[in-house]
Amino acid sequence: MPDDLQALGRAVKYAQYQQHRALDSRLATAGTTLAQWDALRAISRSPGASARALAAATFQSEQAFGTLAGRCAAQGLIERRPGNGRRIEHYLTPAGERVLKAGHQIADEVLAACYSALSPADRATLLDLLQRIGEGGGA
Incomplete structure (x- = not known):
């Protein structure tokens, strides 16, 4: 049984690795x-969000997200504005919107290829199973 669980864990990790490399x-x-596109996507979903919220949305530490946001700002993809207190709010620039849109198109193509071996019903089942695992709290 433990070997089956470890094989399952490795298969999930390998599928994620392949998907990330292709993306x-x-x-x-x-x-x-x-990482940048994921940050742009998170900011697009929650304009004005704090670094803390965006770090959580992108599965990063606040420090890592802050470094990434600094690079995105230097490239003119996002704007960081003062909020209440020490809070810094994040917004997409027009250049960030363009990169995000291009990324969405690329992601759609890459993900279609990654999951091409699965039928629509299989993809729905996989999504349901992964969501159930995520809701369970994990390790």
């Missing part, structure tokens, strides 16, 4: 990285 490679053609 990062193709997103480079749009002038961005997977």
Whole structure:
């Protein structure tokens, strides 16, 4: 039984690794990285959000997100504005919107290829199973 669980864990990790490699490679053609595009996507979903909220949304530490946001701001993809107290709010610039849009198109193509071996019903089942695992709190 433990070997089956370890094989399952490794298979999930390998699928994620392949997906991330393919996305990062193709997103480079749009002038961005997977981490940057994910940050732009999170900011787009929650304009004005704090670094803390965006770090959580992108599965990063606050420090890592702050470094990433600094790079995105230097590239003119996002704008950081003072909020209440020490809070810094994050917004996409028009250039960030363009990169995000290009990234969405690339992600759709890459993910379609990554999951092409699965039928729509299989993809729905996989999504449901992964969501159930995520809701369980994990380790």
